[in-house]
Amino acid sequence: MTDYSSSHKRLFRRAFVHRTPWVLMALLSFLSAASIIVLMHGLSVAIDSVFMQETPLALIQPTLVLIIGAIAVRGVLFWIHEILVQKTASEIKANLRQQLFGKIQQLGPAWTETQNSGDLAATAVEGVEKLDAYYARFIPAAIHMTVVPIVIVITVFLIDWLSGLILLITGPLIPVFMSLIGMRARQQTQKQWATLRNLSSHFLDAVQGLRTLKLFTREHRKHAEIEHISDRFRVSTMGVLKIAFLSGFVLELFASIATALVAVEIGVRLIEGHIGFQVGLFVLLLAPEYYMPFRMFGAQHHAGMEGTESAGRVFAILDTNALSAKVFIDGNSDEQSLSYSQQFLQNEYSEPVKSQAYFKDEAATEEHAGNRSVSLVFDNVTFTYPGKSYPVLSNCSFLLPREKKTALVGVTGSGKTTILRLLTRQLAPDRGWITLDGMPATGTDDGTWLEKMAVVSQTNWFFDNTILANLQAARPNATHEDVVLASQVAGAHEFIEKLPDGYLTRTGEFATRFSGGERQRISIARALLKDAPILILDEPSSALDPESEERINCALDELMVNKTVFLIAHRLSTVRKADNILVLEDGRITAQGSHSYLRANCKLYEQMVSTYTS
Amino acid sequence: MNIHLALSRFLKRYPWRITAAVVLGAGTILAGIGLLASSGYLISAAALRPPILDLMVIIVSVRFFGISRAVLRYSERLLSHDITFRLLLQMRSRFFGALSNTSASRLLGFRSGSLLSSITSDIDELQNYYVRVFTPVIVAFLVTLTAFFFLRAFSPAAAWITLAFLMLNGVAVPFGVRRLARGLGASQLRLRSELSHLWVEHSQGIQDIRLYGLHNAYIKRNEKLCSEISRLERRQSTVTGLQDGLHNWILFSAAAVALFATAPLVLDGALSGVMLALVVLSVMASFEATQNMGTAFQYLETTERAAENLLSLTGGELSFEDSGFASRGRDGIRSTQESGTRNVQEGVKSLLFDNVSFSYGENLVLDSIGFDIQSGQKAALVGPSGSGKSTVVNLLLKFYEPARGFAAIGDNKLSDISPGQIRSMLAIVDQYTYLFQDSLRNNLKIARENADDRDILQSLQDAHLWSWYQGLENGLDTQLGEHGKQLSGGERQRMAIARALLRNSPIWILDEPTANLDTITEKSIVKIIRQVTRNRTALWITHRLVQMEYYDRIYVLENGRISERGRHHQLMRRKGWYSDVIRLQANMLKEEIETA
Incomplete structure (x- = not known):
């Protein structure tokens, strides 16, 4: 409930950042009320002249001119009003979409991974679109409802106070009853919106998993499930509508009965001769126009509520706290990142830096920040995922010597992926330092940090574009020759050329057109093109056959010269090439050294080797 | 045109509900005409100062029309929404059915963004066919005819004028406006689908987008799409605004013209003056029938386009013809599996x-x-x-x-x-x-x-x-x-x-x-x-x-x-x-x- 009223308030505030359009709308509403009064006055005078006075038509021409003038003005006012309203709403929507987009970029991969991408897209596209109803219909209708009835009721008071009194009493009752009913409908609308969202992501999921469904011949069952869920949605929505439409019913009933009341009251007084026919007709003609804005508002009220519901979701994303999502906050002078590093200093530097790992070169730890021989440092890094009670990394320390190959091994779940996420600034450590060429991760922006890295992983994403464009993404000024060369080195050129459109073949979703090995080779070509000083290989050869693996290993050998390499790998054929191997166990580096050293001294490592060679 | 045939096939499933909804819809507008007509007659008759008992019948009918209008409207809205949701279910289900019959190779080419848009936008668009296109057209037709014959009893001139202006308002103007706005609806759908696809791609590929420094390019793409959508919306608003304006012009012009065409009848004594206000008020009230025709024509375009989109997504395999499965429901599961021409013996493993x-x-x-x-x-x-x-x-x-x-x-x-x-x-x-x-x-x-x-x-x-x-x-x-x-x-x-x-x-x-x-x-x-x-x-x-x-x-x-x-x-x-x-x-x- 508080969520609802708070997003309502925020929508409202957002609307009135620029006042001018809304003031203009109020003015247009006022003018349209004036025009209807003139128009109805003209009509009642004309009818009165013909019916009561039996005036010849020629004599009521001035009235005719008045009527035509009022009609013309009224039409133009409506036209301008619509243009103004839509322009205002469009701007607000575009603005919101851009804000959301920026927010998602700030929160980054670690956050989007916890989200449903279909859901996010629905929020940005359909969810924000629903706000159109709020800004282009609901608020203008509210303005219209405030201005027009007041103008009309004052006019009616001036010519016939008794009818004016009826209008004055019945009018305000309508919003009161409607909001009483609306309050009940609101809670249910919330539920309905959740079902709707669930519905679209459920459908997307079913379609994406269609192959799996077919493998298990479950597509018909899923089909039935989709029908079932849609039907549940119908039933729940109908429940909401029964109540929501009740407010429309009350509105309609009040407007009709009040019009009837005015007609009867005027009729009775006409019989008694207390009122003139023209005045009576004028008031009768104005009565429906008095209730019309209420009806228009009522028709938009439901849409307005729906807009508010979807706004809740939009604001929830905008409000996601970057700190609690444990991501970096860009910008060096950012207040939050400053306080963040202060907090870190208090927690960490008060303790003596005692690394769990033993470094080969003790001196390196001391002066790592300025040391030219060290590229990247992890110093006492601790990280706990939001909502988890134990840290996945605790006081994890290691360093990547410049232009050397360092490998990281460890069983599934030991924290390798988390290290990768921290290295690529997807997540910010709870405690500890990560520095790259002396720059601390905190206080450096994504661009500066990431331009120094190329990553080849199992989950590299292909943009829905041509292979060429996917490769050129890594180096925008790369010529076709550069791309072909990189592909040749990565062993991707042969199969790309065999494709019907060669380098201009489009990649499908998840690049399902390619085998695992082919994907990997394109990823490698992309990393080759980027030519970054730090190369991170996330189990790089796991999806390759021995021939390709051998070929790529040769290519990587060449590539790795002059590069700081970080291998997150299990295949010992790649690991053995590393200058230093780090063994990650339970969130910290428990051993490091060369292949032979570790075989002799590290039980876990020896176990891995023996499983592989047996 | 095939699309309309296909869409109306969905409607055939609920003949009674739809008939009832149409009758209720027409009844609502007719009750509105009745309310204003009887009120106009009431005060005109009262102006001649008859004994009050002579007016009791008309007073009761004023109240009757007032109440029945609200009741009719409420039931019509509930019923037509219920129908819409039923149709929505049918469409979703048929879409999924067609998709699961599509050969696997084509499934690979699909992008989840465009699929998402298909289901949430295109099918949502299609549900509008019934509420926004089908019903308003039938109701407008019924009410126009009724109003015409009602008015002809008093003033043939007013009846013909009303008919002409209603045609203008309900057919000519929407048709003209639709020509002006041609393609706007389709472009909007296309842009929204592109936007949705961009967002899915962005959130799923965000890690590589960051790594390759493409985030600014994506922000620009999003900005560009957003501002293109805004531009289209503004263009559309000049058209929809024109329609609002024209609706006002035509409605009140009809009332004014009908008034000046009926006046001679009153002055000649061919028509009792008591009826003049009744005629003018009935004319105004009857325009509620064509009020939604503009939106009907607009939705006609978007629903047509959405249906085409769905067809192209499934490579034309989404026949709105009954594929047999959806209607058979769960029983269909068994029969599809057993549709092989021969039985397979147990224990085959080679x-x-x-x-x-x-x-x-x-x-x-x-x-x-x-x-x-x-x-x-x-x-x-x-x-x-x-x-x-x-x-x-x-x-x-x-x-x-x-x-x-x-x-x-x-x-x-x-x-x-x-x-x-x-x-x-x-x-x-x-x-x-x-x-x-x-x-x-x-x-x-x-x-x-x-x-x-x-x-x-x-x-x-x-x-x-x-x-x-x-x-x-x-x-x-x-x-x-x-x-x-x-x-x-x-x-x-x-x-x-x-x-x-x-x-x-x-x-x-x-x-x-x-x-x-x-x-x-x-x-x-x-x-x-x-x-x-x-x-x-x-x-x-x-x-x-x-x-x-x-x-x-x-x-x-x-x-x-x-x-x-x-x-x-x-x-x-x-x-x-x-x-x-x-x-x-x-x-x-x-x-x-x-x-x-």
Whole structure:
């Protein structure tokens, strides 16, 4: 409930950042009320002249001119009003979409991974679109409802106070009853919106998993499930509508009965001769126009509520706290990142830096920040995922010597992926330092940090574009020759050329057109093109056959010269090439050294080797 | 035009509801006319100061019309929304049905963004066909006719004028406006679908977008799309605004013209003056009938376009014709599975490929390949990546049909039995394990519907997921997120094994099941699979030649042809791809051991 009223308030505030359009709308509403009064006055005078006075038509021409003038003005006012309203709403929507987009970029991969991408897209596209109803219909209708009835009721008071009194009493009752009913409908609308969202992501999921469904011949069952869920949605929505439409019913009933009341009251007084026919007709003609804005508002009220519901979701994303999502906050002078590093200093530097790992070169730890021989440092890094009670990394320390190959091994779940996420600034450590060429991760922006890295992983994403464009993404000024060369080195050129459109073949979703090995080779070509000083290989050869693996290993050998390499790998054929191997166990580096050293001294490592060679 | 026929076929399902909704809709507007007409008559008659008793009937009818209008409107709105949701269900269901009949190769080309947009936008657009297009048109037609005959009783001139202006307002103006706004609706749909696709791509590929410094490019693309949408919306508003203006002009002009055309009748004494206000007020009230015709024409365009979109997405296979399934509901499940022309005998476990060729476009992927795997045998299909191994699987699963030759399970040619039958005999573990956004239980139950929790827990244990499972707070009710992102590669593959175990099929196809796993996990998974397939037929498809002595038969697939076949020691004696790779691997291992 508080969520609802708070997003309502925020929508409202957002609307009135620029006042001018809304003031203009109020003015247009006022003018349209004036025009209807003139128009109805003209009509009642004309009818009165013909019916009561039996005036010849020629004599009521001035009235005719008045009527035509009022009609013309009224039409133009409506036209301008619509243009103004839509322009205002469009701007607000575009603005919101851009804000959301920026927010998602700030929160980054670690956050989007916890989200449903279909859901996010629905929020940005359909969810924000629903706000159109709020800004282009609901608020203008509210303005219209405030201005027009007041103008009309004052006019009616001036010519016939008794009818004016009826209008004055019945009018305000309508919003009161409607909001009483609306309050009940609101809670249910919330539920309905959740079902709707669930519905679209459920459908997307079913379609994406269609192959799996077919493998298990479950597509018909899923089909039935989709029908079932849609039907549940119908039933729940109908429940909401029964109540929501009740407010429309009350509105309609009040407007009709009040019009009837005015007609009867005027009729009775006409019989008694207390009122003139023209005045009576004028008031009768104005009565429906008095209730019309209420009806228009009522028709938009439901849409307005729906807009508010979807706004809740939009604001929830905008409000996601970057700190609690444990991501970096860009910008060096950012207040939050400053306080963040202060907090870190208090927690960490008060303790003596005692690394769990033993470094080969003790001196390196001391002066790592300025040391030219060290590229990247992890110093006492601790990280706990939001909502988890134990840290996945605790006081994890290691360093990547410049232009050397360092490998990281460890069983599934030991924290390798988390290290990768921290290295690529997807997540910010709870405690500890990560520095790259002396720059601390905190206080450096994504661009500066990431331009120094190329990553080849199992989950590299292909943009829905041509292979060429996917490769050129890594180096925008790369010529076709550069791309072909990189592909040749990565062993991707042969199969790309065999494709019907060669380098201009489009990649499908998840690049399902390619085998695992082919994907990997394109990823490698992309990393080759980027030519970054730090190369991170996330189990790089796991999806390759021995021939390709051998070929790529040769290519990587060449590539790795002059590069700081970080291998997150299990295949010992790649690991053995590393200058230093780090063994990650339970969130910290428990051993490091060369292949032979570790075989002799590290039980876990020896176990891995023996499983592989047996 | 076919689209309208197709859409109205959906409507045929609910003839009584729709008739009732139309009658209620027309009744609402007629009650409005009745209210204003009787009020106008009431005060005109009262102006002549008759005894009040003479007016009692008209006073009662004023009240009657007032109340009935509200009641009619309320019931009409409820009923037509109910119909809309029913239609929505039909459309979603039909869309999914058509999609699941689409051949697998085309599914690969689909983008989830555009699919998402199809369902939430296009189908949402289609539901408007009934509320915004179909009903308003019929109601407008009925009310126009009624108003015409009603007015003709008083003033034929006013009746004809009203008819003309109603036609202008209900047909000519919307038609003209639609011409002005031609293509705007379609462009909006297209842009929104593009926006949705951009957002899906952005959130799924955000890591690589950051790594390649593309985030600003994406921000610009989003900005550009947003401002294009705004520009279109503004253009549309000049048109819709014009329509609002014209509606006002026509309505009041009709009232004024009708007044001045009826006035001579009153002045000549041909019509009682008491009726003048009644005529003018009825004319104004009757325009409620055509009030929504503008939106009807607009929605006509967007619904047409949305229907076309849906058709193109499914490659024209989304026939709105009854495909038979949706109406048969759950019974359809059984009949589809049993639609094969012959029964398959129990216990068939052998696999046969006889001279099978297959082309993907102009690309010959498989060239006359043949193999024969007997019951209980373990066979391996090996070869460099891209040699056509995955195509063999797709042919086996009947996702593809061979161009020449045939494949068979036991004595049954695949062409003779249904995909459902085939898939029930095969268990697949491949590297594309898809996990649904559903509970752990339901993710496993897709393999066997009637599996109880004990079976499921057993399968988790056998697939070595037990310790992972015990760490789950909500047990089998744990929700696996989008694409099962919270699971590691090893856990996903073990899920696939658990599914296959539940499936309990006689033949297992293992298509690179360990491609993404670490050595230790790979070992354990290979061990598990070998354990559970002891009494089954198994076809392993792999590019890693590890422990090859295990296999009864090894087939080497190179460039779409089977170049070598036999047991490990036989192949080692030949100087082919196989022995080369084995030696290569051995060298790599040797180096390792030497370094150690």
